[in-house]
Amino acid sequence: MNLKQLSEMLGLSQTTVSRALNGYPEVNEATRERVLRAVQETGYRPNKAAQRLATGKAGSIGLVMPTAPGHYSDVHFGEFLTGLGEEAVRHDFHFVIMPADPDDEVGALRRLAISGNVDALFVAYMRGHDPRLPLLKSLSMPFLVHGRSYGIEPDYPYLDIDNEGAFYDATRLLLQLGHTRFCLLNGPEHLDFAIRRKKGVVSALAERGLELPENCTSHMSMTDEHGQFAMERFLQLPEPPTAILCSSTVLALGAIRAVTQAGLKLGEDISLIAHDDVLPHLKPENFSVPLTTTRSSLRAAGVRIAERLIGTVKQDGPFPEQELWKTELIVRASTGAAPR
Amino acid sequence: MNLKQLSEMLGLSQTTVSRALNGYPEVNEATRERVLRAVQETGYRPNKAAQRLATGKAGSIGLVMPTAPGHYSDVHFGEFLTGLGEEAVRHDFHFVIMPADPDDEVGALRRLAISGNVDALFVAYMRGHDPRLPLLKSLSMPFLVHGRSYGIEPDYPYLDIDNEGAFYDATRLLLQLGHTRFCLLNGPEHLDFAIRRKKGVVSALAERGLELPENCTSHMSMTDEHGQFAMERFLQLPEPPTAILCSSTVLALGAIRAVTQAGLKLGEDISLIAHDDVLPHLKPENFSVPLTTTRSSLRAAGVRIAERLIGTVKQDGPFPEQELWKTELIVRASTGAAPR
DNA sequence: GTTCGTTGTCAAAGCGCTTTGGAATTTCGG
DNA sequence: CCGAAATTCCAAAGCGCTTTGACAACGAAC
Structure with a gap:
């Protein structure tokens, strides 16, 4: 089932159906309801690839997952991803994960960006003088980093803890x-x-x-x-x-x-x-x-990062460019007075 | 930079350039080299969305990540993902991860499938009489499950351990x-x-x-x-x-x-x-x-699953439909004779 | 010299959607 | 009752790629 078939079925043009679906104002409420009902019945779903090609928007944010045969999977990565996901699911966004050799993160990031598969990029595991930062800045695609990069002027959007x-x-x-x-x-x-x-x-x-x-x-x-x-x-x-x-x-x-x-x-x-x-x-x-x-x-950071990134793509902004979260110091039994 | 510009630059038609790039035989070796060199110089990358729309192939495999505010991120999920990624990176595949409420995994899976964003589906955390199985079978899209579903005839492709x-x-x-x-x-x-x-x-x-x-x-x-x-x-x-x-x-x-x-x-x-x-x-x-x-x-299972899934999409097959891996029993110090 | 494969190339037709620029139709103030 | 504005809809032009079908150009074969 595609737009054309659906519109023929309804006796409307593709334009009208498309507009009804995307919430444009110039369509009669009665017509819109008819369309919506037909969508329900037929289970029509727009083809994402076509949508993307037409709009340039993908509804997805990209990230690079460092991985290689000898590379340990990081518990922290999974936890963070869960946070991202929790927020993304609320906006019908998804992630495109590009696995990459840790030695080629810059290359992977570039490929991901120009693949046209994503609307925004997310980057973590920041290093001092991180080489990905210049790339990201040159890319004219929204991005957000988790952490900062020591030694580089912090003039990029980030979320970090203190x-x-x-x-x-x-x-x-x-x-x-x-x-x-x-x-x-x-x-x-x-x-x-x-x-x-x-x-x-x-x-x-x-x-x-x-x-x-x-x-x-x-x-x-x-x-x-x-x-x-x-x-x-x-x-x-x-x-x-x-x-x-x-x-x-x-x-x-x-x-x-x-x-x-x-x-x-x-x-x-x-x-x-x-x-x-x-x-x-x-x-x-x-x-x-x-x-x-x-x-x-870490998970809360993931939620917030997804929120900002998706908001930027949807132009829901404005968001603060930079956030620095304080940590809590919680005292339990593993600390005590120094032995003498 | 898109195909049209590139081909104009080279004085060739889009057809020829496209064929040169995709390794079709009916193009002169000299021409192909010229094209390849131009790609190097210009940094041209085909637009994935367009490619997908034209071919129907996405170069990606989809999976649903169960997630919700109260839902724990699972260490096992991250580890498995790393395995998938390790293999995917070798084939220039990526993942589309759709986060979904654990209560709506069937729905999420369906949406993922008909979104046209993925070539194949992967499913894990199988349950007894798993409702996703009938859906998957009806979907006419390659899939592979990790585990099996107790109570359902095992006539679907799976990889499981014994x-x-x-x-x-x-x-x-x-x-x-x-x-x-x-x-x-x-x-x-x-x-x-x-x-x-x-x-x-x-x-x-x-x-x-x-x-x-x-x-x-x-x-x-x-x-x-x-x-x-x-x-x-x-x-x-x-x-x-x-x-x-x-x-x-x-x-x-x-x-x-x-x-x-x-x-x-x-x-x-x-x-x-x-x-x-x-x-x-x-x-x-x-x-x-x-x-x-x-x-x-778990990670090795991930690698193997990605291998099979990608192979199926690329028609590199044939793969065994079902695999059941034996586990090893490794004796260390936590077992001893029963106390009397 | 005509015919027939090969080989290398191209124009054009989609793929399924959004969006522009009108064109009908209706509404309404004067 | 008329002209203008508002409303509702449509045809068609892309988006960037692949692929089909056709066409020159060129030897080889008859």
């Missing part, structure tokens, strides 16, 4: 509890959030005249294995840390295993604060020792 | 170790895999004249919280179990917490076998007591 502030606050809390030996379990070094979180820690420490030694920070992709491994190394230092900052509850999972296996008690011998993306399957309050966390829902 | 066999074998192992009191922590009751796993357990027990009482099985969505909660209940039974079967390592995470908090030792007081989907962030060998598991990689 990573630096979060880890600054967390570090301050641990300092107030009397801790002086800190370690940081961070995400991959080149990622923007990792850079900023480290800055937060460093500047809080600096206020007390303390430093974060190189051998007390660890950059890695955020799996529990890596967390365990890094923590084990930290515990073997001549002066092991009493305070741990952790970029993810997933990393914390492994780190805590190392702590426990070393016979140490979390919240007594060692205090730990992790950043909590509110992953539904990994709640900090469910850890055997509930975790003190800096919290910001 | 859930029943896996849990039969696992149960047998525990029986051989002398266990007699079993509990099953299963996924949601209506899901096909849950039905089959339960069957596996029940039939292994039946061979020894044992039964699986109703109050010793628990159906729930697979989060660690639920695992913990269910396990706590089991441990309060008048005759608590010594052998636990668990449909996911995520559930096991919670269950083990309950076991530990009850002061029991895993692998001594209680034996546990979980199904392992090979989630990269949750490796059974990294549990404080390494887990005995039935293993089958």
Whole structure:
């Protein structure tokens, strides 16, 4: 069933039917109802490809999914996607996901953009001096980034959380509890959030005249294995840390295993604060020792990003160009006074 | 830059350029090279929407992502998607993801199919008597399901793992170790895999004249919280179990917490076998007591499914209609002889 | 020298929709 | 009752691509 058949059936022109369907004012209400009823009965659906070709609008937003044989799927990615989806479904939008080798994200992004398959682009996992940003700016297609890119003038639309502030606050809390030996379990070094979180820690420490030694920070992709491994190394230092900052509850999972296996008690011998993306399957309050966390829902960010992106495409705006969300610092049992 | 401009630039007709690009034989090699070079220089990309409209092929496979405000994002979904993506990227395919309310998956699937946006459909989280199956069959569009639908004649293309066999074998192992009191922590009751796993357990027990009482099985969505909660209940039974079967390592995470908090030792007081989907962030060998598991990689399934689906669209076939993968039973420290 | 394949190219007809620019028809103020 | 404005509808022109059917041009075969 296509427009032509439908219009013939109704004895109307394609124009009128099309207008009736798309809510244009210049069509008689009675006619519109007749059309709508016929659509119901026949189950007619406009062909999206044709619609797209005619309007240039696709009703979809594009994103690149980094993937490769050795590449781990990231829990955070799935959670974020759910948030995007939750909002998209309300507007009858969908996503076009272009899987791409992590080494070719720029190329994949460009291909996605000029494929004509999407109205807007979304980009995450920002890095310092991210090479995708110049591309995006040159593309004349709406886009939104999750995070920011350290070292690049923030003159692009983004939504980010205050990573630096979060880890600054967390570090301050641990300092107030009397801790002086800190370690940081961070995400991959080149990622923007990792850079900023480290800055937060460093500047809080600096206020007390303390430093974060190189051998007390660890950059890695955020799996529990890596967390365990890094923590084990930290515990073997001549002066092991009493305070741990952790970029993810997933990393914390492994780190805590190392702590426990070393016979140490979390919240007594060692205090730990992790950043909590509110992953539904990994709640900090469910850890055997509930975790003190800096919290910001990844999923909520997804919802908001979809909202802005779709709004931009539909010209529902205006939206603020940039948003910086504060995180919450939630104290639970994994932090305590420094042992003496 | 579009075809028309490109062909004018080259002094050729659109036909010839199109053919040169799509590898048709009736074009002079020299001409083809000229065209290819011009494409390089101009960065011309065919408009996908137009291509789709003309050919009817979209180069994409569609899937429905269940999502709603209260709906948990599922780790398994992300992992599976990564597998799909890994294969898709090799063929320059992409996914169209339609987010949908879990209550309206049938509707979403139909809309996706007739939107003309996809060449093939993929469906997962199969249920018993799944209502999507009749729809899919009536749709005259290639599809593939992950899992099967208990109660429906398996005359559709699927890829599944031998859930029943896996849990039969696992149960047998525990029986051989002398266990007699079993509990099953299963996924949601209506899901096909849950039905089959339960069957596996029940039939292994039946061979020894044992039964699986109703109050010793628990159906729930697979989060660690639920695992913990269910396990706590089991441990309060008048005759608590010594052998636990668990449909996911995520559930096991919670269950083990309950076991530990009850002061029991895993692998001594209680034996546990979980199904392992090979989630990269949750490796059974990294549990404080390494887990005995039935293993089958969700991601590998994703790769294979994409391979079959894309192959079907491209007519690269023939592929087997149905595949049933065996799982591996891997013994680690969480299973031991029944306490006496 | 005519006929017949080949080979390389092209013009034009869609694919199913939106939208422009009118053309009928109705409404209404004066 | 007339002309103008408002209302309702339509024919046709794209959107950018693929594909069909035809047509030169050129040897080879008779």
